[in-house]
Amino acid sequence: MEVEQLSKRVKKTLEMNRSIIAKLQDEPHTFYRSDSIISEDQNNLQNYPPEFLYDLTPSGMPPHALMLKKGAIVMLLRNFNPKQGLCNGTLLSITGLHENFISAKFVSEYNPGGVVFLTRIELAPSGVNLPFVLKRRQFPLIPVYAMTINKSHGQTFDQAQCLIRSKFETDAYDENLISEASTISACKPFIDSLGGKLRIIISGGAPIYKNVVEFYTKIVGPKVLEIYGQTECAGPCSVNLLDSSYDGSVGAPLPCCLMKVVDVPDMGYFSKDSKGEVCVKGHCVFKGYLKDPAKTAEALDEDGWLHTGDIGMWLPVGF
Numbered sequence: 001m002e003v004e005q006l007s008k009r010v011k012k013t014l015e016m017n018r019s020i021i022a023k024l025q026d027e028p029h030t031f032y033r034s035d036s037i038i039s040e041d042q043n044n045l046q047n048y049p050p051e052f053l054y055d056l057t058p059s060g061m062p063p064h065a066l067m068l069k070k071g072a073i074v075m076l077l078r079n080f081n082p083k084q085g086l087c088n089g090t091l092l093s094i095t096g097l098h099e100n101f102i103s104a105k106f107v108s109e110y111n112p113g114g115v116v117f118l119t120r121i122e123l124a125p126s127g128v129n130l131p132f133v134l135k136r137r138q139f140p141l142i143p144v145y146a147m148t149i150n151k152s153h154g155q156t157f158d159q160a161q162c163l164i165r166s167k168f169e170t171d172a173y174d175e176n177l178i179s180e181a182s183t184i185s186a187c188k189p190f191i192d193s194l195g196g197k198l199r200i201i202i203s204g205g206a207p208i209y210k211n212v213v214e215f216y217t218k219i220v221g222p223k224v225l226e227i228y229g230q231t232e233c234a235g236p237c238s239v240n241l242l243d244s245s246y247d248g249s250v251g252a253p254l255p256c257c258l259m260k261v262v263d264v265p266d267m268g269y270f271s272k273d274s275k276g277e278v279c280v281k282g283h284c285v286f287k288g289y290l291k292d293p294a295k296t297a298e299a300l301d302e303d304g305w306l307h308t309g310d311i312g313m314w315l316p317v318g319f
Helices: 010-022 043-047 050-054 172-186 188-193 210-220 293-299
Strands: 003-007 029-032 034-038 065-068 073-076 091-097 102-106 115-118 121-123 133-138 141-143 146-148 159-162 200-203 223-230 235-239 257-262 275-282 306-313
Touching: 010 065, 010 141, 010 146, 065 141, 210 223, 223 306, 235 257, 257 306, 293 306
Parallel strands: 003 146, 003 159, 200 223
Antiparallel strands: 029 065, 034 133, 073 091, 073 141, 091 102, 102 115, 121 133, 223 235, 257 275, 275 306
16 A cells, blocks of 8 residues: 545545556455435435435445455454454455455554454444434445545555545645644654554543644544543543543543532532532542541542542533
């Protein structure tokens, strides 16, 4: 994959991928998907026939007709097993094509040569402007000889070409892309000094600024996980998920503890507004300060809740 061609339009990338795969050796194998919709309006079931659904290819979804060959480079579209490196965006090389499963090997440095087996799964895109929920059963893969600008984020290429046509409207997003490319070039010595194997950054101790998160995720490449915790609760008590985007949150509570916010009237924070002092309870919370019952009584209440002294709030997403 010496040269990567980037396009902003999904349909154009599909055409380019088919054209490139057709030039590869070996016989092609085309996998067809099955589509269905979920809608409160029963008329939609009649108004949108299968032929209409076949033509829909929302971002992050495989095409209706997925054409592959042995040796083709593909990208995984869902998080299967992050511990084994099977994450959204993982690059794989096809080793076998069968009716009900596909075998592939890693091409990344995480587990080079490791073999995985993939089956069809049910996918439902989010953030799509459709009057119904589209459900698609297909292999969660797309070829990556050409990809959209959105999908190219977080990937590293030796060479890249950006396809720009006369009808390709330049907007703020394109300006950001050009700016990021310039920043990557300027920061290359710093990125190289990290060794090329940095995959995750864990941040704690203080809030991390959004521009710092964007720098490391867009320019350097690794995921950034922000955690919250204290020594009194054995380190972290909440953490962001690997596949979550940064929204200013420190994530959901860990399974070992409960968290809540309590009123702080002097500062105008009330739990009814989902704001207040952060309290933690669970197996991870300490028993008390050594030989200092007075300090222990200040930190732990009668019900075993650790009062952290930090102000927090629950977000509409639930954490």
